[in-house]
Amino acid sequence: MLTGKEVEKIAELARLELGEKEKEKFAEDLSSVIGYVQKLSEANVEKVEPMAGGTDLENIVRKDDVENCDPETRKKILAAAPSREGDYFKVPSILE
Amino acid sequence: MNFKNLTIKEAHKLLENREITSAELTEEFFGEIKKRDKEINAFLSLAENEAMAAAKKVDARIAKGEPIELLAGIPSAIKDNILIRGAKATAASKMLENYIAPYDATVIEKLREEEAVLLGKTNMDEFAMGSSTENSAFGPTKNPVDLQRVPGGSSGGSAAAVKAGFCVYALGSDTGGSIRQPAGFCGVVGFKPTYGAISRHGLIAMAASLDQIGPITKNVDDAAAVFEAIRGNDKFDSTSVKKDWPDYWNEPIDIEEIKIGVPREYFTHGLDSEVEKSVREAILKLEKEGAKIVDIDLPYSEWALAAYYIIMPAEVSANLARLDGIRYGYSKIKNSEFGLQNLFDVYLKSRGEGFGAEARRRIMLGTYILSAGYYDAYYTRAQKVRRLIKQDFDRAFREVDAIISPVSPTVAFKFGEKTHDPLSMYLSDIYTVSVNMAGLPAISIPAKEAYNLPVGLQLIGDSFEDIKLLKIAKMAETIIKEKI
Numbered sequence: 001m002l003t004g005k006e007v008e009k010i011a012e013l014a015r016l017e018l019g020e021k022e023k024e025k026f027a028e029d030l031s032s033v034i035g036y037v038q039k040l041s042e043a044n045v046e047k048v049e050p051m052a053g054g055t056d057l058e059n060i061v062r063k064d065d066v067e068n069c070d071p072e073t074r075k076k077i078l079a080a081a082p083s084r085e086g087d088y089f090k091v092p093s094i095l096e
Numbered sequence: 097m098n099f100k101n102l103t104i105k106e107a108h109k110l111l112e113n114r115e116i117t118s119a120e121l122t123e124e125f126f127g128e129i130k131k132r133d134k135e136i137n138a139f140l141s142l143a144e145n146e147a148m149a150a151a152k153k154v155d156a157r158i159a160k161g162e163p164i165e166l167l168a169g170i171p172s173a174i175k176d177n178i179l180i181r182g183a184k185a186t187a188a189s190k191m192l193e194n195y196i197a198p199y200d201a202t203v204i205e206k207l208r209e210e211e212a213v214l215l216g217k218t219n220m221d222e223f224a225m226g227s228s229t230e231n232s233a234f235g236p237t238k239n240p241v242d243l244q245r246v247p248g249g250s251s252g253g254s255a256a257a258v259k260a261g262f263c264v265y266a267l268g269s270d271t272g273g274s275i276r277q278p279a280g281f282c283g284v285v286g287f288k289p290t291y292g293a294i295s296r297h298g299l300i301a302m303a304a305s306l307d308q309i310g311p312i313t314k315n316v317d318d319a320a321a322v323f324e325a326i327r328g329n330d331k332f333d334s335t336s337v338k339k340d341w342p343d344y345w346n347e348p349i350d351i352e353e354i355k356i357g358v359p360r361e362y363f364t365h366g367l368d369s370e371v372e373k374s375v376r377e378a379i380l381k382l383e384k385e386g387a388k389i390v391d392i393d394l395p396y397s398e399w400a401l402a403a404y405y406i407i408m409p410a411e412v413s414a415n416l417a418r419l420d421g422i423r424y425g426y427s428k429i430k431n432s433e434f435g436l437q438n439l440f441d442v443y444l445k446s447r448g449e450g451f452g453a454e455a456r457r458r459i460m461l462g463t464y465i466l467s468a469g470y471y472d473a474y475y476t477r478a479q480k481v482r483r484l485i486k487q488d489f490d491r492a493f494r495e496v497d498a499i500i501s502p503v504s505p506t507v508a509f510k511f512g513e514k515t516h517d518p519l520s521m522y523l524s525d526i527y528t529v530s531v532n533m534a535g536l537p538a539i540s541i542p543a544k545e546a547y548n549l550p551v552g553l554q555l556i557g558d559s560f561e562d563i564k565l566l567k568i569a570k571m572a573e574t575i576i577k578e579k580i
Binding site: 007010011013014015016017018026029030032033034036037038039040041043045048049050051052053055057059060062073076077080081082083089090091092093094 | 195196198199291292305331334335337396399402403405406413417420421422423424425427429430437438439440442443444445447448449451456457459460461462463464467473474476477478479480481482483484486517518519522535559
C-alpha cells in the first residue's frame with residue numbers, strides 16, 4: 001500500500017496538484033493497480049530482449065533540414081498560447 | 097428512406113445513380129443527430145457549414161457527370177482525439193476544452209482527398225483512457241441499444257454514432273481495445289489495423305507504441321473501404337510503413353483453406369457463459385462451413401494485461417507531459433486570483449485542474465513506474481513480457497490464418513458499475529490488449545446477441561495481413577448473418 005507521502009511525491013514529480021481527500025483515494029487506486037501489475041514478477045523473462053515499439057522497424061531518419069511550417073498554421077499554433085509576447089511563450093520568471 | 101443502416105457501398109450507389117444528393121444525405125443525418133443525440137450524446141461538436149459545403153462540392157461533380165471516389169459525399173463522424181483543422185479537438189478533456197486544431201491529421205487529409213463529408217467530432221473517454229466513455233469531461237455517451245448501458249470505450253461516441261444511424265461510418269482509435277470493444281458493445285464492426293499501417297500524425301497521442309486509428313462501420317466491406325482510404329506511409333509518422341497492399345475486392349477467401357486458432361487461455365475464468373456460448377456457436381458455424389478449427393496456446397496471455405498496465409501508463413505520463421499550461425490547453429498562468437509567480441505552481445494548478453481523475457491516475461502510475469529504482473522492475477520487465485507475447489502470436493501464426501475469441505468477457509455493462517474500482521474496468525480489456533502489445537490487426541464483428549445485447553467476435557490476424565484478415569472477417573460475417 002502506498003502511503004500518502006509517496007502519493008504526494010509522485011504527484012509532485014508528475015506536476016499534478018491533488019486535494020487532501022484525493023490523496024487517500026489515489027493511494028488506494030494506485031496501490032490496487034500496482035498490486036495487480038506486480039504479478040509480472042512471476043513471469044520468467046530470462047534472456048529475453050525488451051521490445052520497445054509496436055513493430056520491429058529499424059530507425060527511420062530524415063535529413064536535419066529546417067522546413068518552414070505554413071504561416072497560417074504557425075499563426076494558429078502561437079495563438080493557442082495562454083500567455084505570450086510577440087512570438088514567444090511567456091512564463092513566470094524562473095530566476096530569483 | 098431510412099438511412100439508419102445505410103452502408104458506404106449503398107450510399108455510394110445512391111449518389112452515383114442520383115437517387116439522392118450528398119447535401120440531402122448530410123441534412124438527413126444532421127436531422128437525426130438533432131432529434132436523438134440529446135439522449136445519446138455521441139457528438140461533442142458538429143461542423144454543419146463545413147459538411148454542407150463539402151457535400152455540395154461532391155454534388156456539383158456528380159451533376160457534371162464526373163466519377164466520384166467511394167467515400168465521396170458520404171457523411172462520417174470523427175473521434176475527438178483526431179485533429180481537423182479549424183475544429184475543436186478536446187479529446188473529451190477539460191484540458192483541451194477550447195483547443196482548436198491548427199492542422200489536419202493525415203487521416204483527415206486523406207479523407208478530404210476522397211471528398212468525404214465530416215459531420216462532427218465524437219465523444220470518448222478523456223484522452224482515450226477508459227472502456228465506457230464515463231471518463232469524458234462532457235458526460236458519458238449512452239449505448240443506443242440500451243440507454244441504461246455504456247457504449248464501451250474509449251471510442252464510445254463513434255460506435256454509438258454508427259449504431260444510432262447518425263453517420264455512415266466513423267473513425268476511432270485503439271490503444272488496448274478502444275475501437276473493438278465499443279464496436280462489440282454496440283453491435284457494429286470495428287477494425288484495428290496493424291501498427292504502422294495508418295499514420296498517427298494528428299492523433300492526440302495516448303500511448304504512442306500502442307495507438308492506432310481505425311474505422312467503425314456497419315459491415316466488413318465498409319471497414320475495408322475506409323482502411324484503403326486512410327492507410328499509407330507518412331513522413332510525419334516515422335512508424336508508418338510503406339507497403340503494397342493486396343486487393344480486398346478481388347475474389348473472396350476459400351473457407352476450406354482457412355485454419356482458425358482458438359486460444360485456450362481466452363476461454364477460462366471471467367468469461368460470461370452466455371457470451372462464450374455465442375462465440376462458440378460462431379466457431380461451430382465456421383467449422384461446419386469448412387474452416388479448420390484448432391486449439392492453440394498463447395501462454396503469455398496471462399501476463400498481457402499486467403504488462404499493458406505498465407507500458408501504457410508509462411507512455412501516457414510522457415505524452416501528457418506536453419500539456420503544461422504554457423503553450424496550449426487549460427492554463428492557470430494568467431489567473432491573478434492565485435497570483436502565480438512561480439512556474440512550478442502554473443504546472444501544478446493547470447494540470448491538476450485540467451486533467452480528470454483517470455488521466456491523473458494513469459499519469460501518476462506511469463510516473464511511479466518510470467521513477468528511479470522501479471524502472472527495471474516494472475518497465476523493462478514489461479517490455480520483455482511484451483516480446484514474449486509477440487512470440488506467442490508469431491508461433492501461432494505459423495500454424496493458423498486467424499485467431500478467434502470474444503472481444504470482451506461480458507456484454508455492455510450499466511453506468512456506474514465499474515467506476516468505483518479502476519482495476520475492474522481495466523479487466524474488461526483482457527482479450528484486446530495483447531493485440532496492441534504485439535502490433536497486430538484485429539477486428540470486432542457482431543456475433544449472436546446474449547441477454548438481448550450485442551456480443552463482439554474478435555478475429556486477429558498476423559502482422560500486415562490486414563487484407564487477409566478482412567477477407568476472413570467478411571466470410572465469418574456472411575456465415576453468422578445467414579444462420580441467425
